[in-house]
Amino acid sequence: MELNEEKIGVSALRDEGASLNIFSVHFSAGSHNKPSLSAWPSHIVPLGQRVELQCDSHINYYTFKLYKEHGNPIPQIQGRPLQKKFALNPVTSAHAGTYRCHGFDSHYPFKILAISDPVEIIISGLYKKPSLSALMGPVVMSGENMTLSCVSALQFDMFHLSREGVPKGHGLPSVLSHNGTFQANFHLDPVVQAGNYRCYGSFRNSSQLWSTPSDSLYLPVI
Template sequence: GVFKKPSISAHPGPLVQQGDNVTLRCHSLVMFDKFILHHENSTGHFQRHGEMLTGGYAPADFSIGPMTLASAGTYRCYGSLRRSPYEWSAPSDPVDIMITGLSKKPSLSAQGGSMVRSGENVTLVCSSESAFDQFHLLREGVNLGRHLAGGQSPCRALQAEFPLGPGTPAHSGVYRCYGSFTRSPYSWSNSSDPLFLSVTGEQPLPGP
């Protein structure tokens, strides 16, 4: 960790179908000579996936695929310099590559409807015909967190609530949810149909 950590990004994105290809790009404002990509899978096994020589500020593009459950997992990259090959940078922030579509999609709805006024509490509900261990909520592709079914108990659930708090215009957007099982954390269900949430106007003032 003697150098500033590089950045890592997934293209076209971190959620992929089995058999798809994904490119992991490592880049940095430090002029590294080499990037090293590490992979951690669902069993916690940590291994070097590959390395790539670069020049100047050029990024390194690692092609992963065709994707399988074995190649899904958490990826990090490190940078190093030719003059000190045994000194690596701090690791990049992790990127989780998930395989989706291996189980039936849940459905996503908003309590009280998808059109809400600013200041009204917003709760999204992800529900499924088959029980999952976890439900995941994403907005515009960004993971907003997960709901563990049954708290810390091994109980599975058919739905999960995601309270987003008082609505603001920033809550407006496209949401999707997924289900997963703890035994296979990098395998998610098909995506729910998109939910378009619209937060408009100001909350009416209370009467006298």
């Protein structure tokens, strides 16, 4: 049992306004017993669009409950039973945050058996898009490195790179360039993957609210 999971479960129940003495928190040994939580079609969601959160497990839990950690809870989902899936539609900036799924016992509906790993929902489209370019040309030879530069006139604190809609790494801090713009250079090595790349900007005090993505940059590897 991981101590931080128990704290999260208790905190979530407290946020819901429940009386803690009616709940029992019990975690089965082994991470294979955890429910899983996924976001479809992606956990980067454009403002006003739809995302579906799905809890799943090979164990037949009595029910699942979904919790948003920290920040403002979402009344439609916070601690309410759900049948594996819940759609957030349309998303707003309030939906950005970290979510976990709780699995409850089939015989004791107030006993939490396990808590999923977190899923971060990022809302994009809040600010003007940056631009993305390849510094070493539009084609990558197999085995070569590549640097992608994300640039914006806005003073973002961080830039983020994605490939085929999936973030790569944890982002890079923004640096003021000689021409007055702000940028970050992403070094793709040692193996560059072909695909469509985009970048985003964000601010430090709202790290899960991202800009509109840059135009897509396709990198072929030959």
